[in-house]
Amino acid sequence: MIGQLLDGMSWLLLLAGAAFVIIGAFGMLRLPDFYSRLHPAGLTDTMGAGLILLGLLLQAEAWIVAVKLLIIAAFLLFTSPTASHATARAALAAGLRPWQTPKSGGGAPGQDGGT
Amino acid sequence: MFAVTAFAVLIALGIALARAFLGPTVFDRILAVNSVGTKTVLLIAVLGFLTGRPDFLDIAIVYALINFIGVVAILKYVQYGDFALSGNVEPVPPGNVERAPQGDGEGGQ
Numbered sequence: 001m002i003g004q005l006l007d008g009m010s011w012l013l014l015l016a017g018a019a020f021v022i023i024g025a026f027g028m029l030r031l032p033d034f035y036s037r038l039h040p041a042g043l044t045d046t047m048g049a050g051l052i053l054l055g056l057l058l059q060a061e062a063w064i065v066a067v068k069l070l071i072i073a074a075f076l077l078f079t080s081p082t083a084s085h086a087t088a089r090a091a092l093a094a095g096l097r098p099w100q101t102p103k104s105g106g107g108a109p110g111q112d113g114g115t
Numbered sequence: 116m117f118a119v120t121a122f123a124v125l126i127a128l129g130i131a132l133a134r135a136f137l138g139p140t141v142f143d144r145i146l147a148v149n150s151v152g153t154k155t156v157l158l159i160a161v162l163g164f165l166t167g168r169p170d171f172l173d174i175a176i177v178y179a180l181i182n183f184i185g186v187v188a189i190l191k192y193v194q195y196g197d198f199a200l201s202g203n204v205e206p207v208p209p210g211n212v213e214r215a216p217q218g219d220g221e222g223g224q
Contacts, residue, residue, distance in 0.1 A: 053157075068172040072179055084146075086186075093194065
């Protein structure tokens with residue numbers, strides 16, 4: 001009974017993490033410029049990786065596996081915001097300007113119709 | 116269920132690789148490489164559980180370490196080598212770049 005409950009929760013977490021990873025990847029392909037592409041990359045790094053590692057944590061049998069998963073999660077939580085921040089600062093220092101809407105009062109910000 | 120997650124991470128890896136190939140600036144490529152590294156860590160972890168051998172998590176830990184250090188090293192190279200000025204990044208005079216305040220208070224030295 002408790003095993004089935006753990007399996008169900010683990011499946012839910014794994015599927016949610018996979019959905020976040022896919023959404024982040026599509027956002028990184030579709031968004032118009034670098035600074036807006038930082039956002040889905042952060043989505044993949046935090047929610048996708050966190051949910052998938054949490055789902056794997058519920059499937060761990062030995063305690064050393066759980067400890068390794070927690071080490072990976074903690075390391076990703078420390079390094080991925082640092083890497084994103086360093087990338088954004090390097091782009092800003094190199095003079096990359098943020099993308100703006102063509103008319104400053106314009107509606108749809110997409111390149112070709114917004115989809 | 117591990118197979119579905121591994122497949123989703125594989126698709127996301129392909130999309131991030133596409134962004135790394137067609138990213139207009141070098142920072143897009145660095146961001147895509149960083150994302151590929153994170154997804155590789157996830158893929159190794161999920162594959163370890165899929166094949167029933169969770170000892171793959173050691174490799175995932177090493178990959179996470181190498182990914183962060185590699186991204187920071189590439190950023191240093193791009194910023195201080197002559198690599199940043201050869202792409203599509205147009206150099207802006209330093210007065211135009213709006214910087215965040217460095218410390219508290221004294222910024223001009």
